[in-house]
Amino acid sequence: MVVPNMTVPRITHIALHVDRLEACIDFYQRYCGMQICHRRQSGDKAIVWMAEPGREGDFIFVMMNGGHNLPLPNNDYRHFGFAVESREAVDRIALRAEAEGCLLWEPRDEAFPVGYYCGLVDPSGNQVEFSYGQPLGPGAEQWQQLT
Incomplete structure (x- = not known):
């Protein structure tokens, strides 16, 4: 139930903690047409935002290195x-x-x-x-x- 006088939340991103960051970036570029719209590095931590062209302000995948394979x-x-x-x-x-x-x-x-x-x-x-x-x-x- 939405609280009265409250706007409905809108999904903006999904965050993926991935094992092979560069391989995942390549996969989503080649198969899904997604593009990098933001990338930053902080020490060993890399964070990449990917979106479909034109949807950078609507919905993104946030990918971070250091994750584990998802069996x-x-x-x-x-x-x-x-x-x-x-x-x-x-x-x-x-x-x-x-x-x-x-x-x-x-x-x-x-x-x-x-x-x-x-x-x-x-x-x-x-x-x-x-x-x-x-x-x-x-x-x-x-x-x-x-x-």
Whole structure:
């Protein structure tokens, strides 16, 4: 319940304490199109902010070095979700990830609101979904027309 006369909080970032900072930066740049919008170093601690182009003031990933790999059991589906422009884009990402050894879930089609998706694992063990046809992001128009 939101307290009366209080604005609703808005999510602005997710902070990831990662094992392989530079490899994670490369992963999110290549697969998600995210860019570094801030970077600082304090002794051995490196902190990097990454965002989708144009969303630097809206939502970012904060990545910090010194973390540990995140081993997840096979039935743990926690993940970051990214919407793409088409089913073909999901397939292209999956093919690339398979060749690079980071494909976690083959492309699959599921009933509303899940859509068509595949899953990858980043260099620190975080799971990342790429989807088309969910009621968020590209492909959402088809669902909005049905409601």
